[in-house]
Amino acid sequence: HLVKTFSGGMRRKLEIAEGLLHSPSVLFLDEPTIGLDPSSRLSIWEQLKELNREGVTIFLTTHYMDEADRLCDRIAIIDFGKIKAVGSPNELKRSVGGDVLLLRSNSDNLLMEHLANLSFIGEITPVNGLLRITVKDGEKAIPIIFEEAKRIGVTIESVSLSKPSLDDVFVKYTGRSLREEKIDKIERYKQYMLMRRRRRR
Incomplete structure (x- = not known):
């Protein structure tokens, strides 16, 4: 009954x-900080880092x-149950290549056709009403892109x-942004909380 008075962070x-009672060498955690406030998330992160320093392997x-960037030595990008990419955070970010531009215009399709x-x-890649463009040197690329847009009569907003x-890595390997998964994530959290209530009964 005392657990009912705990905050979300304390419960997590x-x-x-509970998972550490038998001193495991490997620990599996499914979205350990979902639904927590920033302070509780940071506290959980520190706890996980300490466990890892003590030799516990954490999946x-x-x-x-x-969270993945700060905690993980290796990351697997999974989309609809399939592994799309695996590597360290830096390796995955380097795989995107160069700088990333997010651009809004009054004619994205026309601009995309010419920039290609x-x-x-x-x-x-079109993402949430913007064009996501990877370039080798963003500072040099921007003026050229503006000139090209002006030449074809497109206004960059x-x-x-x-x-x-x-x-950006997620977008590169899945073709969609994490925002597009927001509804699914909220639904998964609701299901998670429902399962917790059933267990307590």
């Missing part, structure tokens, strides 16, 4: 502690790319430049 810590599933012919353009992240 208790679940991890965990997560939809939080920052430029030698320095890597991959172009916004553009951002960033280094590859694990979110």
Whole structure:
């Protein structure tokens, strides 16, 4: 009955502690920080890092790319039950290649068609109403892209430049963003909480 008074973070810590009662050398965790506030997530992360330093091998599933980046030595990108890519966080980010541009225009299809012919353009993927473009050197590429857009009569409304992240890796290997999985993730969390309630009964 005392457990009912625990916060989500405390309950998750208790679940991890239960899994450690027999001093396992391998620990499997399914989305250990889902639904937790940032402070509780950080606390769980520190606990998992300490376990790993003590020699415990940890397998965990997560939809939080920052969590995978900070905790994992090796990551497998899984889409619909199939492994799409495996490697260290840095290896996977390097596989994206160069910089990442997120660009919004008034005619994405026309712009995408013309940019695909430029030698320095890597991959172009429509994501959430934007064009995600990989290039070798973003700072040099942006002015050229603007010139090309002006030449074909397309207005670029916004553009951002960033280094590859694990979110970009996910898009590269699955062709869709994590936002598109948001509804599925919420539904999985509801099912998880329902299972917990049934166990308590």
